[in-house]
Amino acid sequence: xxxxxxxxxxxxxxxxxxxxxxxxxxxxxxxxxxxxxxxxxxxxxxxxxxxxxxxxxxxxxxxxxxxxxxxxxxxxxxxxxxxxxxxxxxxxxxxxxxxxxxxxxxxxxxxxxxxxxxxxxxxxxxxxxxxxxxxxxxxxxxxxxxxxxxxxxxxxxxxxxxxxxxxxxxxxxxxxxxxxxxxxxxxxxxxxxxxxxxxxxxxxxxxxxxxxxxxxxxxxxxxxxxxxxxxxxxxxxxxxxxxxxxxxxxxxxxxxxxxxxxxxxxxxxxxxxxxxxxxxxxxxxxxxxxxxxxxxxxxxxxxxxxxxxxxxx
Amino acid sequence: xxxxxxxxxxxxxxxxxxxxxxxxxxxxxxxxxxxxxxxxxxxxxxxxxxxxxxxxxxxxxxxxxxxxxxxxxxxxxxxxxxxxxxxxxxxxxxxxxxxxxxxxxxxxxxxxxxxxxxxxxxxxxxxxxxxxxxxxxxxxxxxxxxxxxxxxxxxxxxxxxxxxxxxxxxxxxxxxxxxxxxxxxxxxxxxxxxxxxxxxxxxxxxxxxxxxxxxxxxxxxxxxxxxxxxxxxxxxxxxxxxxxxxxxxxxxxxxxxxxxxxxxxxxxxxxxxxxxxxxxxxxxxxxxxxxxxxxxxxxxxxxxxxxxxxxxx
Numbered sequence: 001x002x003x004x005x006x007x008x009x010x011x012x013x014x015x016x017x018x019x020x021x022x023x024x025x026x027x028x029x030x031x032x033x034x035x036x037x038x039x040x041x042x043x044x045x046x047x048x049x050x051x052x053x054x055x056x057x058x059x060x061x062x063x064x065x066x067x068x069x070x071x072x073x074x075x076x077x078x079x080x081x082x083x084x085x086x087x088x089x090x091x092x093x094x095x096x097x098x099x100x101x102x103x104x105x106x107x108x109x110x111x112x113x114x115x116x117x118x119x120x121x122x123x124x125x126x127x128x129x130x131x132x133x134x135x136x137x138x139x140x141x142x143x144x145x146x147x148x149x150x151x152x153x154x155x156x157x158x159x160x161x162x163x164x165x166x167x168x169x170x171x172x173x174x175x176x177x178x179x180x181x182x183x184x185x186x187x188x189x190x191x192x193x194x195x196x197x198x199x200x201x202x203x204x205x206x207x208x209x210x211x212x213x214x215x216x217x218x219x220x221x222x223x224x225x226x227x228x229x230x231x232x233x234x235x236x237x238x239x240x241x242x243x244x245x246x247x248x249x250x251x252x253x254x255x256x257x258x259x260x261x262x263x264x265x266x267x268x269x270x271x272x273x274x275x276x277x278x279x280x281x282x283x284x285x286x287x288x289x290x291x292x293x294x295x296x297x298x299x300x301x302x303x304x305x306x307x308x309x310x311x312x313x
Numbered sequence: 314x315x316x317x318x319x320x321x322x323x324x325x326x327x328x329x330x331x332x333x334x335x336x337x338x339x340x341x342x343x344x345x346x347x348x349x350x351x352x353x354x355x356x357x358x359x360x361x362x363x364x365x366x367x368x369x370x371x372x373x374x375x376x377x378x379x380x381x382x383x384x385x386x387x388x389x390x391x392x393x394x395x396x397x398x399x400x401x402x403x404x405x406x407x408x409x410x411x412x413x414x415x416x417x418x419x420x421x422x423x424x425x426x427x428x429x430x431x432x433x434x435x436x437x438x439x440x441x442x443x444x445x446x447x448x449x450x451x452x453x454x455x456x457x458x459x460x461x462x463x464x465x466x467x468x469x470x471x472x473x474x475x476x477x478x479x480x481x482x483x484x485x486x487x488x489x490x491x492x493x494x495x496x497x498x499x500x501x502x503x504x505x506x507x508x509x510x511x512x513x514x515x516x517x518x519x520x521x522x523x524x525x526x527x528x529x530x531x532x533x534x535x536x537x538x539x540x541x542x543x544x545x546x547x548x549x550x551x552x553x554x555x556x557x558x559x560x561x562x563x564x565x566x567x568x569x570x571x572x573x574x575x576x577x578x579x580x581x582x583x584x585x586x587x588x589x590x591x592x593x594x595x596x597x598x599x600x601x602x603x604x605x606x607x608x609x610x611x612x613x614x615x616x617x618x619x620x621x622x623x624x625x626x
Contacts, residue, residue, distance in 0.1 A: 015430065047402060117336075
């Protein structure tokens with residue numbers, strides 16, 4: 001079974017009703033607590049040798065990364081992260097030499113964005129893995145569904161350097177890799193503040209975080225919204241040391257991808273100034289359910305690609 | 314570091330404040346949502362070859378067990394289980410032959426007690442593990458802290474057969490093991506209904522679920538409540554095919570252990586009748602911070618023992 005088949009298979013076991021607004025095809029499960037409050041609930045695991053290697057990831061970085069991968073899911077719904085539980089599976093005995101930097105990385109990053117660790121489970125395991133479950137809240141959850149033809153597509157930061165890191169580390173020493181590339185992969189920043197502002201001002205009609213590559217995550221928005229998209233090659237913000245391929249199909253950017261009505265473009269500009277940062281308008285939602293890359297005024301149909309955990313490579 | 318040292322170490326990273334009522338030394342984190350509602354948040358992982366063997370655990374049983382180990386933590390606080398996220402780490406490709414019975418066991422068990430799966434994460438992993446994160450709710454959380462000298466100690470069901478299973482399976486074929494022993498280990502029942510009633514009627518002054526053995530879990534109540542306990546050997550309900558040692562120091566019983574004021578004994582009797590089941594009064598809380606076993610009118614001091622995941626055996 002591919003990951004896609006499994007996810008579609010999994011759906012028959014997932015509940016959705018008037019309280020559980022979303023459990024399928026979303027970054028978080030969305031549960032209605034009362035008229036003005038939704039609970040967001042997400043979990044993300046990192047496995048040694050699959051998602052990270054300790055040869056180039058410090059335990060502090062690992063703690064940061066576990067926090068960010070979960071925080072980013074809350075950001076993608078416009079939510080406020082609140083409480084987290086850690087599961088730690090380890091073949092090694094727990095020693096302060098590694099557990100201390102790991103816990104520091106994890107808890108400092110959670111705290112920076114207003115979330116707190118409130119418990120967990122520690123187990124012996126033949127392989128090393130870490131899992132975080134994170135609860136968030138929001139008044140106005142932004143779903144993947146909601147993009148409409150004619151709306152503009154934005155991404156929140158330059159893409160591809162996190163993925164470029166994985167190319168570089170195969171060839172050169174970590175110390176020779178540019179700092180921005182290392183930071184993009186090892187200390188990514190989740191877009192909590194931006195996500196909350198977009199939700200509060202109701203500027204995003206749909207939103208997702210880019211964790212599996214721009215094309216794949218854009219296509220997820222399209223599928224849920226039953227639309228297509230065209231993106232403009234020259235407007236895609238490619239990270240300084242990345243190539244276009246990294247930006248399109250790399251992963252772990254933890255940028256936000258969102259859609260905006262034309263009438264709200266000015267407000268997005270204003271928000272960009274208020275937060276003192278760039279936001280990148282890279283394309284448009286179209287009616288036809290396909291993906292196009294506009295390059296030198298040519299329109300090329302492209303396939304969504306990206307990281308598939310259970311792909312048969 | 315032993316598990317105990319690690320847990321005490323972990324505490325410095327855990328938050329407690331006026332909203333996060335409990336994050337340390339409890340079955341669940343307890344978070345105050347409003348005047349009348351507390352959120353319970355727990356997570357529990359099962360690892361192949363550590364917590365289960367597929368030679369005698371069917372995938373359906375495995376799903377049941379993952380649900381129960383988490384549901385039991387909610388039961389121990391008097392809570393109502395609500396929403397769950399699954400993390401599945403697997404070296405095998407996902408095939409319906411095993412994923413279907415596993416998902417059935419998990420979701421049927423959750424549903425039976427009013428909880429629902431709302432999402433999750435699936436990852437490739439060198440070893441097979443499953444993790445559940447579960448949210449519950451309660452108006453009146455019952456903590457481990459709260460037992461007072463003179464109160465009576467109850468357990469909710471016969472103990473030790475789950476642990477006896479692990480002794481039997483080493484020596485005899487699964488099909489020759491008595492049905493009640495198999496069920497105790499492979500299909501345990503979480504005490505959700507009893508826990509909710511005890512909370513609603515405010516009958517339990519402290520409560521825990523017995524997952525690491527009667528003595529160890531009783532000692533956890535004593536430590537948090539700053540008291541000691543005596544238990545009466547002849548009153549301990551030892552499962553039909555178990556021995557006293559299984560009941561005292563075995564694990565995975567998923568029974569509730571709780572303390573009751575003398576003035577409420579009649580109400581507990583009434584509740585026992587209402588639920589049409591036995592509840593076992595096995596001892597008394599004492600002021601002296603020690604554990605005693607009363608045997609043939611002799612008073613023996615005993616050590617808390619039980620399952621320690623990171624013990625150096």
